[in-house]
Amino acid sequence: MPSFSYRYACVRCATPQTWGAIRYRCHVCGQNLRxxxxxNANAPSATDIVTAFQESETEGMWRYVALLPVEAHWGSRLRVGGTPLIDCGDDGGVRLRIKDEARNPSGSLKDRATELVLAIAKSVGCKGAVTASTGNAGASLACIAASQAMAATVVVPASTPLAKLAQIRAYGANVCEIGGTYDDAFEIAERMADDTLVCCRNTGVNPFTREGKKTCAYEIAEAMAWRVPDWVIVPTGDGNILSGIAAGFLDLFALGITSGIPRLMAAQADSSDSIARDWTAHDETMALPVSPTAVAPNTVADSLSVSRPRDHFAALHALRATRGTCVVVNDECIAAASRTLAQHFGLWYEPSTAAGYAALQMGVASGCIPSGADVVLLGTGSGLKSPQSFNGVAEPLAVLPDCRAPGDDGRLHRGTCP
Ligand SMILES: Cc1ncc(COP(=O)(O)O)c(C=O)c1O
Ligand SMILES: [Zn+2]
Known part of the structure; x- marks a missing residue:
């Protein structure tokens, strides 16, 4: 008998749904599933689970297979997860560590979700998968699908950064660029997966996206010798990283592996702040809202740019369960934070991660994060993915004076300028 059994349950009404095929939404209320x-009777103890992790010969996120809802390691070719937790020392009075998810195969944390989604998809006989994406989920799907000889289709809005689009195309995915927004892409992708042989990887709607992201929380706790940080800062758009990280820490606590749960800080861009709005409008005594407040995003942090977050309910629930909070930052703060991260720590991330660092600075300044706190910032995606946004946030380049001598032919001559 396996040590654990699994089932789906609605994130909102908790209606259970049977295990087996991939299920996407609650058949009663339409919300996402967890x-x-x-x-089971033969389930291992907390000590046995930790020993299994330590003795695992597998690298990356598959070290945690004992806690993943899939029977066995699926023959992963790429190393997903196993990313470093970089100790940045004292930063403005807090002890800062950055979880460097840019080291994943496609350069973002999304690979954890895709790796698990495709492992499950393959196990139930799917030949390919489709996803909507602001760029990273698509690059991730294209990358991991290529490594498994699976077909990938990515639906992206026309605003997708060129580097991300190039990445998706380089891996050979079928790209559908649409005239509309990410929100439109989301619905189109869902319709395209209307076939049991095509898995829909849409963030949040596919419950395994959240499940894969849990492994990031497992790694953070393991790197801290199964202590948990006081705060984890999570760049937030759809809210699926937020709900996944919360679920991972809650898992470890429920299993008796850790003795606490970190508080989560969701960092949103000020024009893409649906979760922050709904969080502040609903205190502890109120039922969480069923549908998100729609906003009109226009931010340099393209990965956070969503009108109606697709894992909204689970994200708000995650904030409640972790006594978390939301911080909203503007593009100017994101730009400054991007430079500080790169220039103080040698870590160049895309603006979404910089939004997280800006939120941390605001949290420290307001006293919400006390001095001396242990803080982990999720470095969710590489700066190489959105270089165009850096041009907008960097100081203008200093142009050298004309080095040509009179009569020079204007061709490039290597040498020292006078
Ligand atoms: C690099 C990066 N950071 C943060 C996020 C936000 O994650 P979520 O949409 O799950 O809130 C994304 C989502 O695309 C991302 O690609
Ligand atoms: Zn439901």
Missing amino acids: IQRKA
Whole structure:
């Protein structure tokens, strides 16, 4: 008998739904599903689980297969996860560590979700997958699908940064660029997956996206010798990283592996702040809102740019369960934070991560994060993915004076300028 059994349950009404095929939405209320783990009689103890992690010969996120809802390691070719937790020392009075998710195969944390989604998809006989994307989920799907000889289709808005689009195309995915927004792309991708042989990887709607992202929380706790940080800062758009990280820490706590849960700080861009709005409008005594407040995003942080977050309910629930909070930052703060991260720590991330760092600075300044706190910032994606946004945030280049001597032919001559 396996140590754990799994089933789907609605994130909102908790209606259970049977295990087996991939399920996407609650058949009662239409909300996203979560995956529930139930310990069987032969379930290992917390110590046995940790020993299994330590003795695992597998690299990256598959070290945690004992807690993943898939039978066995699926023959991953790329190393997903196993990313470093970089100790940045004291930063403005807090002890800062950055989880460097840019080291994943396609350069973002999304690979954890895709790796698990495709492992499950392959196990139920899917030949390919489709996703909507602001860029990174698509690059991730294209990358991991290529490594498994699976077909990938990515639906992107026309605003997708060129580097991300190039990445998706380089891996050979079928790209559908649409005239509309990410929100439109989301619905189109869902319709395109209307076939049991095509898996829909859409963030949040596919419950395994959240499940894969849990492994990032497992790694953070393991790197800290199963202590948890006081705060984890999570750049937030759809809210799926937020709900995944919360679920990972809640798992470890429920299994008795850790003795606490970190508080989560969701960092949103000020024009893409649906979760922050709904968070502040609903205090502890109120039921969480069923549908998100729609906003009109226009931010340099393209990965956070969503009108109606697709894992909204689970994200708000994650904030409640972790006594978390939301911080909203503007593009100017994101630009300054991007430079500081690169120039103080040698870590160049895309603007979404910089939004997280800006939120941390605001949290420290307001006293929400106390001095001396242990803080982990999720470095969710590489700066190489959105270089165009850096041009907008960097100081203008200093142009050298004309080095040509009179009569020079204007061709490039190597040498020292006078
Ligand atoms: C690099 C990066 N950071 C943060 C996010 C936000 O994650 P979520 O949409 O799950 O809130 C994304 C989503 O695309 C991303 O690609
Ligand atoms: Zn439901």
